[in-house]
Structure formats: C-alpha cells, structure tokens
Amino acid sequence: MSDTKNPADLNLALAAATCALLGIGATEPVAAAEADTWSFDSSLLYYGESDDRVQDVSAAISAQRKFDDERVLGLSLTADTLTGASASGAIALDRPQTFTSPSGKATYTTQAGDVPLDDTFKDTRFALNASWTQPLARLYTVSGGLGFSTEYDYTHIGANLSLARDFNKRNTTVSAGLAWSQDDIDPVGGAPLPLAQMLDVGQGGNKAGSDSKDVLDFLVGLTQVLNRTTVLRINYSYSDASGYLNDPYKILSVVDPVTGDTLTRTPTAGLQGPTGVYRYENRPDSRVKQSLYAEMKHSFGAPVLRVAYRFMTDDWGIDSNTLETSLRWPLGGSSYIEPQLRYYTQSEADFYRANLVAGQPLPQYASADFRLGNFDATTVGVKFGHKTAGGNEWSTRLEYYQQTGDIPSDQIIGNQANRPQYPDLSAVIVQFGYRFGLR
Amino acid sequence: MRCGLLIASVLLLSGCAHVGVQPWERDVLAKPEMSLDADPLDAAIDDHIYFSKEASSGGRGFGGGGCGCN
C-alpha cells in the first residue's frame, strides 16, 4: 500500500505483526469454504424459417455445482421440437411434383415454381450432458464429459476428456482434448441404398435398415492473456468421422441434359408415387475436418468487444470462413445491450451438385443438400440483459439469419436459369434466458 | 496446408512465454463478461443452430453434432 508494495508481501508482513501482537507462533491455516452452491442457466428458444420451412422451439436448462476445492459438476438438459420442412435437394419445376415420403407409405406434392421441401415429420429431441472438472496437480486441470441425445430416428452417445496446464503465472494455458461419439441412425423407412431411385409407395428394395457413424475429435488450444484488458484463445481441431454420413432424406433430381427439367415418371398402375426421377444422395463414408479458431476479448473500460474467426477445411473439398463479433455495452449499473454480427462463407463439397444429369454416368457420390453448397450467411442480432438485485440475470436475444447460395453458372442447364436455384434460407431467432443460483 | 497450421500454432506458443500481466493486474480480466466462456448456453445454442444449417461445426470446443439434424 506504499503503492509499490505487493499486497501479497503486505499480507505476510501483517501475519507476522499479528503473531507478535497475540504472542503466538505460527497459526494453523484458516479453513473456510463457501457452502456448495448450485447455479442455473435456462433458456427458451424459438427458431423460425420463412416460407413454412423449419420451426423449432427448444428449452434448455444447465446446472453447475461448485465444490470447495475448484471441482465443478455440470449438467444440462435440452428438449426441442422440430416442425416444418427443409429443402430436399430436388429442384423446382414449372409443374407440380409428387414425391414418396420417407416412410414409403404416403406421398407429398410440391406446387409449381416452389422449391421442394421434404416432408419432415414433427420430431422431438432430448439431450443430456454431464461434465466434471477438477484440479489434477498444482497447475493442471482435467475435465471430462458425457453426452447422450435421442430423437425419433437418431441416437447419440459421446464422451470427452481434456487436460489443461497453466504457465507463466497463469497468463498462458495450454490444453489438449479428445472426444469420441457414436451415433445410431434409424431413418424412417430405412436408409436408402446409395443413389437408389425413389420408388412408389409400398415398393421396398431401395432401402436398407439402420446404420451408424463414429466421430473422433482432437483439439489443442492456447489461451493467452495479452495485457490487462485483452485475452486471446487459439484452437486447432482435427475431426475424423466415419460410417453413415448421408442424410437419408435428401434427394437429387435427375434432369434432361437440354431442358434442365426433371425427367418425368408415371407411377406404377394402381400405386401412388413420384412423378419424376429422383435419386437418394450418397456421400463418402469418411470425412476428415480441420479447423483453426481464434477468439479475442478486449475491454474498453466498461464495454467489452469480442471478435472470433474460424477457418475450416475438410477432405470433401469444403472450405469455410466464419467471422463473429459482438460488443457488450453496459447500460446503467445492472443492464447491458450487446449487438452481434456473424458472417459465414463456405465453398461447396466436391460431390455437391444441383442435380444429376440423365445420360451421364452416375457418380459415386452426389448430394444436392444445400448445406454442402456454396453460400454466404449473415447473422445480425442483439442481446439485452438485466441483472436483478438478487444477483439473477434475465436476458433476451433477437437474431436474423440469412443464407444466400450460389450455383456456378456452368451447372445451370436450360430452364433452370428462370427458376429459384438455391433454397436460400432466412430465419428469425428469439431467445429468452434466465440465470439464477441456489444454496 | 496442414503443416502450415501446425507450425504457426507452435511458433505462437513459444512466443507467449513472457507476455501477460502480474497477478494483481487481473482486475479487468476477472470480470465475468471478459471470460472466454461467458455465455455457455448461448454458445451451445448457436453451435447447434449452425451445425444443422451449415457444413462446419465446433472450433471453440468440443460439440457440434450429436443430432440427426445434419
């Protein structure tokens, strides 16, 4: 407090002076700890895409219990219900199109001029996660987690383990971790055989049963304090997925090489079925991804700026760049407003194509899933939060997400040029959150 | 490309040995909004939404995945 004196040294001098005053030798060290506390974070989310596409409502609650010696238990439960439909991969036409639904027991029809949306059934998903963190030795922290989720046609289990070590007066932390997961996919109607043609209602033979995929992730990270007001994190990750990586509900239209229209087809007499030639997609059974992620937080007095960038590349030929930024601006003593911006761009997978062309040899892999295509996406949002006198926090977040894709002009054939080519997506996201604690 | 990423990461780590602050200068860094894991629920929600609508996932940590939405 002679302002050059280090408070730690001051405390030592104080301890010595106190012992002298009380006429005692060294004391036994104090043993004081906070009573174990639970803290909770909950949220309610609505996600809605335009044009009657996917809508999702989800509720999540996560709980954290801190024990005396820096050990932490985390639990979270999420439930979401999905309704609506997403683009199936078939192209729009000037005439209505009928498709066999995934179950193989019914059909659905798309109007002329509309991008076909697959008949996604209502689905409810539950996910449970647990994590444990504890100090291992003086500068080491170990943490592990388990995850489980289940939905109508999909089950996931996963585990992860990571180790972190502090250096340089805890200014630098290096961590490394491994995660493994196994997913079982049991598609409605069965997993389609690769590039099999969509058949009439009740006709089997083009689908098999269930399948599975394994994913192994490896991550190394560095967190570094740059100065009193800035902290930086850099992560490198490597991910290896193998097994059934297809989307069992996505299809490709087979089109005429001149007109670009989907080949027509008449269902077998007496049966309902597709009015065009469609084939189920097929992706490789292995995918290796690498990404480099950097995130920085900087404090300008009271406001805090966050900037994050991620580069991803994989062996499917996809490269992506993500840039996110947000500025948390305090309002008064207990509220804040935080505008957020995200810009994302990805290049298409090697086997991505808008459609298959009749007469050309069937490729080994093909997918028209818009999520593997070439697109830019922008998110603009704002979050508002308020801390109550009791120390709990309410928050609300509003975001708008817009995805705009692009099919290279050499892939556009004939009449396709006059119709919507890429199923551009726009969605509104509304979220309410509440954070509270219990003793 | 892969080697480049790894080399860049290692060089960055070795340069970090003396950068930082003294323990008594951590007042700003201790503010909850300066934590890199400040809003884990928001992060999980975002990761899940973008995993189901885009081809990339994760980066910040583990996760991204575990659902039939992609």
Add this chain to the structure above:
Amino acid sequence: MSVDPRPISLVYEQDHWVGRFVAMACPCEVLIDAPSSETAQTLARAIANVAWRVEQKFSRYRSDSVVHAINQAAGEATAVDGETTQLLDFAATLTRLSAGRFDITSGVLRRAWTFDGGSTVPSQRQIDDLMPLVGWDKVVWQRPYLTLQPGMQIDFGGIGKEYAVDSAAKLAGSLAPEVSCLVNFGGDIVVRAPAGSEREWSVGVERYDQSGVAREIIKLRRGALATSGDSRRFVLKDGRRYSHILDARTGWPIPDAPRSVTVAADTCTQAGTLTTLAMLQGAGAAEFLRTSGCKFWLQ
C-alpha cells in the same frame, strides 16, 4: 468475589451450546461443540470476561480505560503496560504498512463527518482545521511512554474488537483444547478448534441491503472471518458513495469502496485489518484482496 451483574445466557441449540452476552456495544456469542454444560459454562464465562476486560481497558468511551487516560493527558507522557505497548506497536505497523492511510489518531475527524446516508460533506477548511491533530508521526512513542500532542486522540476502534476475539480464542484453546468453539463479537469471528477437527460452523454473511438475509454461507472449520461494511454508515455525494472509513493522510473517505467486504484469515486481527485496508483501496479493493492471496467475498 462479587457476582458479576452482566448476564450470559447459555442454551443448547441443535447440536451445540450457545452463550450470549453484550460487550463492546454489540451482541456477542460463543458456540461450543462440547457435550457437557459445565465445559460450556466455563468457556462462555471466560470468553465473556475477555470481551469485558478488553472493553473496559481500551474503550475510548469509558472513563476508567487506558485510552481515556492517554487522551486526557493533553501533551503529557502516559506510561502504558505491556499489552497496551503491543497494541500500539501493532497500530504503528499498520500505519506503516498502509502508508499512512490507517492511523489510530484519525478519530478526531469524526467531528467533521456524519455518515448517516445523507449528503452532508464537511468543507475542506473544516478538514484542514483538524488535520494538524491527525498523524502517528506527531506522536512521541518511546516505550513505555506515549505522548500525544494537545488535542490529539487515539482509539483502537479499528483493531480492538478483533484483538478481543483472538485473545478469547487463545484463552479457549488453553482452557479446553479438545473443544471446537466459535467466538463471534458483533460479526468478527474466530473458530478455535483442535488440529484435525472436522466440525464445520456455518456462518452467514448478511446481504448489505437486507439484514437477516444471507448472501453467502461460509463453512468455517478453523480460523477467522471479519466483515467491514458501510450498509448504514456512508455519505452520498454527486452520485458517488463514500464509506465511513477515512483515509488518514487526507481526512477524506474513499469513494467507490465495496458495500461489504468479508475476509477469511488465520486470525481475526489479520482478517479485520485486511477488510479495512481493502476498503481503503476503494474501487481497487477486489484487486487488492485477490493479490493478497486471502479468501474474500465482496458485495
């Protein structure tokens, strides 16, 4: 030996004895983890006697106290005993360690300041008039003789209660070394327990804005807790809140100090000093406590 008229109540609550009495103008209690009421009674009485003895000897309000005698000496030297010598030496060390912010001669500034939650602030002239009477450097301290300049006053307000708690704990340790007990003099607390004792005492730290409601529950097995706060004694001026703890170098209080600071340390004297020094850091209290290495809770 005459019967002491000051009452000590002793009751058995849950799984321990509780002795309650009033001393140093605050409610005091002793929690004793012993099966027999005789042990509890002996300890409670011994601890209450320590509190009353320290109060009688060092309270500036009592005309029979050493402090009163020193303050009335008006420029003359006063001879003090061993215990007073040690307290004065400790106070001098604190003044040095805090670079003059903490000073037992700063009590006269009370005449200029009223910390009642209002916005009355003395003028610089009023402070300037009092500052010549403030400062340990103006005191002549040659053991065992203490000489204050005429008009100066000392008081052990910042360290007396904590010293009493630690002294009581020391006595409890010699009277009943195998018993775990908690001594609480108005919020300054120490747990004296035998080595290896597993018994945890739950201490609630009151919310600064709601008395009776705990903001934090701390489980104390051994050692001390002290709390410094300004929930009732502060001044609001120009939108800034000034706690009642004055910086003895300037005569002014420190703005933007936390509402309440609780520190855990090996002894109550150390814990109490740390809370005072932290409050004297104002907005830098959290950083100060974090670096000092002690466990602390702020509001």
